[in-house]
Amino acid sequence: MKDKVTFITGSAKRLGAHTAKHLHSLGSNIVIHFDKSKAEAEALSQQLNTIRPNSTALVQGSLSDITAVESIGRQAINAFGRLDVLINNASSFYPTPIGTISAEDWFSLVGSNMQGPLFLSQYCANTLALNNGVIINMVDIHAAKPLKNHTLYCMAKSALVTMTQSLAIELAPKIRVNGIAPGAILWPEAELNPDDKQQILEQIPVQRLGHMQDIADAIAFLIDASYVTGQILAVDGGRSLSSHTKA
Template identity: 55%
Template structure:
């Protein structure tokens, strides 16, 4: 039997932006399905933290989003938790350079799989239950979906495809499911790190002159979910104005 409590699935929610989104929507009263791959320890710790605030309100599912069968299983297991879904946030993403000359099948499979294929197939699999509950989908794209980042052709291509997917699914799933996207700018430095001169070069391109905060992403997702009920097919750049000028560097 379906619960009356709204449920959100957030992919890549063990840490960083995904964990911030999980905490925000849990605070808003959602039950959380926390997806992870390599960050199982962090995801389990996050679920324990949330369950201490509200018992049995967060569960962890582990899946490789590059594996078609595991994507299908993730959708099935998500519905098995509370028998409903109100919000899907496609946040999981792989990011690393693929200079021309080094692009191979493994990189294609990894970057296209995590950034484009899995969001599409999860959205397709979960669309019926989202429609039943007049839910929504939020895709995490990137400012580099529109302005390319040198040396990252595959990543930029995949994020550009995810942006178009957002608009296309908004048409296909209307009127019962809204589909929007958030394009973060400089919110967190890449996990592999960025030297100080590189950081300063990026911040020099941000009109607001600072790194963004995690809650600026989660508050935008909350806006799209709770308040922007007449918005669909839109991409909101949360980038301090960086996309107003051509992007350079990382």
């Protein structure tokens, strides 16, 4: 990935930050995107620039604000004057039991998980095509097997799956488009009690959480896999094979 540029949305912390570090270690320059996590994004940028000077750039903005997406994409492209990989990683996640769903929930969950990736991909497509680029969308195993009380989130991720497959056809042959469907890699930021955690682990054939490196490795594979497009790769320890899933 030497001299290539990777733009990762929501990359100030957690999976996004770990993926940024891994792809940076493979030689890519990284455009780090954040909305509210400014301190974390600046710390990550400083860390990576210490390893390789002038190898990162920062872009701020809300992907849930459709009017801001074009500016976010423009800044990402202008940061290094090219773009090879777009990873739509940013995602809001929280329960929305039916009867409680608000317009604010719609803008947050659909905005970050489907609307933002669509319009960002559209804006970046011409630049990605110049370099036989790659789009990778972070989907979810619950796009296929909905999670109770998370209807809106699951709807948005399901739409993102369809978008991944549709764009793989529409943007070929210049751009490949694939998705990663993580299983239980990190516990949600809203802490679960021990019984809930055990219940989730019992649904996973390998009987453990995954690691952030599992996701980073899968992303690196899809970036390199020149004959793979329109696919959703589940990195979930077999959890998507379970007959049911719970929060």
